[in-house]
Amino acid sequence: MRLLFIFSFAFINIVAQCQNFNLQKCIDYALQNRIELKKSHNYIVLSQQNVIYSKYNLLPSINIETGHQYNKAKDFSENNGNYSSYQIGNYSLNSQLVIFNGMQTILKIKQNILLNEMSITELEIIEQDIKREVIYAYYELLLAIENNRIILYSLENISKQIQIIQEMVSQGKISVIDLYEIKARYKSVHSNLLQTEINIKKANVLLKKAMNFPLDSIFEIDIIKDNTKLTMNDLNIKDYCNKILETSPQIQRAIQDSIFHKENLSIIKSHYYPYLTTNASLYSSYSDVAVSSSGGINYNFNNQFKDNFAYQVGFSLVIPLYSRHSIKQKIFENGIKLENSILDKQIIKNKIYRDIEILIETIEVQKKKIHSRNEEVNLYTEIYEMRTKQYKSGKLSITDYLISENKKINAELELNLENYTLLLNISVFELYLGTI
Numbered sequence: 192m193r194l195l196f197i198f199s200f201a202f203i204n205i206v207a208q209c210q211n212f213n214l215q216k217c218i219d220y221a222l223q224n225r226i227e228l229k230k231s232h233n234y235i236v237l238s239q240q241n242v243i244y245s246k247y248n249l250l251p252s253i254n255i256e257t258g259h260q261y262n263k264a265k266d267f268s269e270n271n272g273n274y275s276s277y278q279i280g281n282y283s284l285n286s287q288l289v290i291f292n293g294m295q296t297i298l299k300i301k302q303n304i305l306l307n308e309m310s311i312t313e314l315e316i317i318e319q320d321i322k323r324e325v326i327y328a329y330y331e332l333l334l335a336i337e338n339n340r341i342i343l344y345s346l347e348n349i350s351k352q353i354q355i356i357q358e359m360v361s362q363g364k365i366s367v368i369d370l371y372e373i374k375a376r377y378k379s380v381h382s383n384l385l386q387t388e389i390n391i392k393k394a395n396v397l398l399k400k401a402m403n404f405p406l407d408s409i410f411e412i413d414i415i416k417d418n419t420k421l422t423m424n425d426l427n428i429k430d431y432c433n434k435i436l437e438t439s440p441q442i443q444r445a446i447q448d449s450i451f452h453k454e455n456l457s458i459i460k461s462h463y464y465p466y467l468t469t470n471a472s473l474y475s476s477y478s479d480v481a482v483s484s485s486g487g488i489n490y491n492f493n494n495q496f497k498d499n500f501a502y503q504v505g506f507s508l509v510i511p512l513y514s515r516h517s518i519k520q521k522i523f524e525n526g527i528k529l530e531n532s533i534l535d536k537q538i539i540k541n542k543i544y545r546d547i548e549i550l551i552e553t554i555e556v557q558k559k560k561i562h563s564r565n566e567e568v569n570l571y572t573e574i575y576e577m578r579t580k581q582y583k584s585g586k587l588s589i590t591d592y593l594i595s596e597n598k599k600i601n602a603e604l605e606l607n608l609e610n611y612t613l614l615l616n617i618s619v620f621e622l623y624l625g626t627i
Contacts, residue, residue, distance in 0.1 A: 211413040213620065214329050217402055218627070220320060221325050224403040231314040238307035245303045248296045251288035282496075283474035290469055293461025302454045309447045315440035321401070324624055328401045330615040332394035332412060337607045339387035345600050346384055349377045355583075369589040376593050380600075393509065428551055432544045437624045439543060447538035452529035459521045466509040475500040543623075550620050556612040564606040571599040 212220070222228060260279045289296065351371055359365045400405055436442050478497045511518075576593040581587035621627040 195196040199443075211411050214451055215627070217329050217398065217412070217589060218322050218325050220404065221321050221402040222590050224462075225321050226321050227317050227321070228314065228404065231317050233312070234436045235307065235310045238303070238310045242300070242303045242307055244291075245296075245300045248289075248299070251286050253286045256283045256285060272328045278477075278479045280477040281474070282476070283326075283472055284472065286474045287470040289467075291465065291467040293422075293464035295458055295461045298461065300456045302451065302458070305447060305578045306449055307332040309444065309451065310445060310575060312440050312444045313625070314586070316444060319622065320438060322627065323619065324401045325398070326584055326618045326622065328394065328398040329412070330611050330618070332391065333614075334608065335387060335390040336412075337611065338604055339384065339391055341600065341603050341607060341626055342380060342384045343389055345596070346377065346380050349373065349596075353377060354607070365589075372589045372620065373591065376596075377516040382620065383515065400461060428544075428548050431551065431624075432547050435543060435625075436540060439539075439623075440623045441539050441543070442536065445532065445539050447534065448532040451484060451527060452525055452532050456522065456525045456529060459518060462511060462518050463515070465511075468507045469505065470507065471502065471504045473500070547623060554613065554616050554620065557609060557616065561606065561613060568599070568602045568606050571595070571602045 258281045263277070353370070356365065356370050356373055358365050360370050395410065396406065398404075398412075399410060404410060475496045478491050478501045575595045577597075578587055578592050582589065582592040619625060
């Protein structure tokens with residue numbers, strides 16, 4: 192049975208490692224495996240417990256106290272200086288309840304509830320940061336893979352051209368210099384290919400780290416399914432920003448910070464008020480040398496416990512007199528923190544508005560650039576095809592031919608960069624909208 196379990200677990204791991212990851216799968220995997228999120232979940236659990244235990248402060252505290260003393264000493268009065276021993280026991284049940292403390296207990300409960308909400312919001316912020324990290328790493332890997340594909344395709348074409356030129360040289364149609372030129376071009380492109388392979392490995396490691404994916408495991412991403420397009424509706428930048436601000440965890444956290452400092456200010460001010468508590472006790476005692484009220488010497492424990500049983504109820508009132516200066520200082524400090532938290536909220540709003548404005552304008556500009564780049568690639572492709580025919584017919588030098596090919600490759604790489612930059616910005620925008 193154990194072997195079957197191990198085999199099943201290993202099989203599941205192999206399947207998970209061999210599957211292709213698209214962007215959403217990468218994000219989901221990261222959200223399940225990043226250590227920061229596990230720590231954040233622990234803080235949420237801790238803050239929930241703090242809420243529960245802070246409510247216990249509304250209940251009275253109850254304690255049982257007991258003490259037992261054994262004594263042995265010389266007794267010259269009745270025992271002629273010989274040692275005598277006796278025992279004494281004390282037992283009490285004590286309770287204390289805070290009647291009024293300036294609403295500190297209630298305010299601290301509210302504050303702990305808010306701290307729990309803040310820990311949840313902090314989790315959302317961490318999740319958003321992880322998503323952003325995965326998005327950037329993912330598209331960097333896609334870009335590196337696509338660049339590698341473009342250069343590899345170019346290298347294959349050059350390799351075919353080398354074979355053709357070798358035949359033409361052997362037939363005496365062209366100079367051997369042309370062969371050296373294109374071989375040098377092959378080495379140059381091959382060097383670029385090696386660089387793209389290095390870029391793929393680096394991007395692969397970055398994405399695995401962003402996902403907390405095992406570095407020594409098989410990892411492949413799904414390129415075909417990530418041709419996502421963003422449908423921009425008729426909302427203007429202000430409408431988009433208002434929509435994003437409603438769900439932004441950063442804004443929510445700034446609001447919670449302001450509320451926290453307001454409640455903390457109330458807690459500090461509560462120290463101005465008197466502190467009223469009540470306490471009650473039930474107690475009794477026992478001694479093996481005690482004598483009953485009737486003069487009996489055989490005074491057992493049960494009778495003593497009943498006869499000595501008593502209770503007390505008391506009240507304690509503390510009125511602060513010479514601590515107002517320290518309270519005022521704390522109020523002043525917390526007032527500054529409250530004001531700064533309000534300013535921080537506005538700073539975050541301004542930053543989000545600026546980021547969204549730049550992002551939307553960048554997306555629109557990139558769409559136009561991609562259209563222009565597509566036309567550029569088409570033109571350079573046509574030029575390259577014409578130059579190829581001219582070179583084969585002997586009407587074009589090898590240098591001009593290689594220049595046209597180089598321009599075509601560069602145009603394809605630039606188009607590739609623009610495409611994936613657009614996809615990256617669209618994904619970041621969707622992240623702001625909360626749809627990814």
